[in-house]
Amino acid sequence: MSTGLAKPRSTQISEAGFGFLLNAPAVALITALMLYPIAASFWGSLHFQHLRFGSVSQFVGWQNYLDIFKEDDFWDALRVSAIFAGATLAMTTVLGTGAALVLNENFPGRGFVRALVLIPWAIPPVVNGLLWQWIFDGKVGIFNQLLVDLGAIDTYQSWLANTDPAVVLAALVFAHVWKTLPFSIIVLLAALQAVPADLHDAALVDRAGPLSRFRHVVLPWLMPALVVVLIVETLTAFQAFDLIYVLTGGGPGTTTTTLAWLTYLTAFDRLDLGHGNAYGYIIAMIQFMLAAMYIFTLRSGKGVAQ
């Protein structure tokens, strides 16, 4: 039974059409700037395309991917990327949570400190690289001076070309964390501020200690924010390029050759665009799988605030 409120069918279509029209510029822009390059690079990953051989483009199917999986360089770079991402994730999560807890407390100058924390995040990545290049310089670096003054070392060391690969990677991780930590702090701080005061009060009434309150009250509320932090920091760690470009160039040897750096070398140094595109998609797939794993593991865990 029809009512007087029902709109004619033609009006509904025109509304939908109107809605589509309103969105059309954005859709066109997204298609042109994102979907097309994504599709074109995937198509490129299925081709032999090597700038050194001119504009030749030959369809090779999945061969580029198979070539990559057969290369030792890929597995070495994957190992370096995993170590780099693992170390940066551990540091940003632990330090980010700690700093967010501190900044959530009331103390004089809290606003100023919160603003100060954001500064590294606002620094352009290449500038960050140059900054750390000077700090770690084996001849005139301030890090060397600091350690000499503290009596930790006798003579200046080369941190970015150290004999111990772990030292070089640690220097890279430190520089990377310095840049990305503010993001984690801000996200976690926002989550902390959303924890209801009632829950804290109830826990205090139940005579829960600080650790117990953190574990049973704060942590469950932090979980969604932690998922965001873990996903974003994983993406950032796997994409880390600027620092490596400026600080180590993937060396010494292949110590800091991550997947992102190997992708750059393949596409822009060897000019092998086919394999370079394939590397890009492999990194994207790894990131996608890790993100899915975080969401599945952390969101399905007990006591996680949904």
Next chain:
Amino acid sequence: MMSGRTNGSTRRRFIANAGLTIGAASASLVAKPTLAQAPKKLVYVVWAFEPQTHREHADRFEAENPGYKVELVTINFRDYVKKVLAMVNAGEQIDAMLVYNFHVAAWSEGGIIQSVDGMPGLDALNTDMLPFVHDIMMYKGKQYGLPYYQDIAGFLWRDDIVKKVGFSGPPKTLDELKTQAVEIKKQKIMDYPIVFEAILTPSSMYYFYSLVYGAGGRFFDKELEPTFPDRDTMPVQVLDWLVEAFQNWKIVDASSMEMDPNKVRDVFAAGNVTFTVLHRYYMRHLNNPKVSKVADQVKFGEIPAAPSPNRAAEGWARLYGMGKTAPNKEDAWKLIQFLGGKDKSGHYYTAERWVDLQGLGPGYTPVLTSPKVIADTSKWVDTTIAGKMAQSAVVREISKATWYPEADLVLQQQVQRALLRQAKPREALATAAAKIQEIKKKA
């Protein structure tokens, strides 16, 4: 009627006259450009070394050839190769460009540069060209440019320090180099008397190639198969010595692996180093009291090594190449001929200026042996020794392979692994050889 005819005639005459006037005006407008044609645009692409000098040369060319306007495109070193390839692949006009000698093969095969064979005046220029420089310009029997400059790497030492610690002259072998460096360290003059440009960066590692060539070793045979680690053991021997020098004797600064040639030059000029291996043309800077604390104390000579019939210095050249996207080969050649050859007065104008301003080695014998150039160059380097070394210079064997950049990177990575003791020298070089064979097979 009459008046009507008159009127009609006047009107027709007016229209006819107006037509003539418009026609004449149009004709004059059309004719104008043919009388004073707009200059033809030539695009000249360079890496960012002294771009103002390149501009001055372009200006001089324009003054000598009023029909041309040169657009200078300067690209930073790091992006040079990528940007040039991207420009050519996108069809952008490049008439003349700087080319590294180790890209001649790949760029000719890839359609980035084109041969200059058959261009007027080429044969006359070739007769003046240094033989090894001419050889560098050639690929598969065709010539791909004219010389920008040539140079060699050699051994640099601080004469004052060597004498101060009690030695009469520079080391003649690697053992002597160790002895002198240890003594300098012992007398607490320097913590690390030696630095090398050991940074991981494309087509670097001159020190390693030079130490091997200087000792008579080679890396590849005529089929471009690696002769290291076992057929020619010199690369392994040199790497063994380097590892000990870096790790055990501590006479080489570990920061070397952060240093490119310019940084080594600056550290040397600051007085913090006694020995290194570096390009000849850096001597001009190091012996210039305005920019160097060690001016007049820096000497240049052969690599310390036991005598060998194969002893050689590493040599190279950079060239002015012709872009495949040059719209008119004859026009592009005019610019290249000026930049890499003679000006209208018959002088090697740019080559002489590069020697004068930057100490870059000329690719032509008449310039190299001219009294003025010898007199100028003698102020900062021993021209007799440098000249002798240039005569026997060898170019990296695989620099004419299309797969050179990949192979070069692999070799650098493995040498660094050995220096950091991540692999033993022989093992690292065996890995490099295997990887290079794989690269060659795929190419």
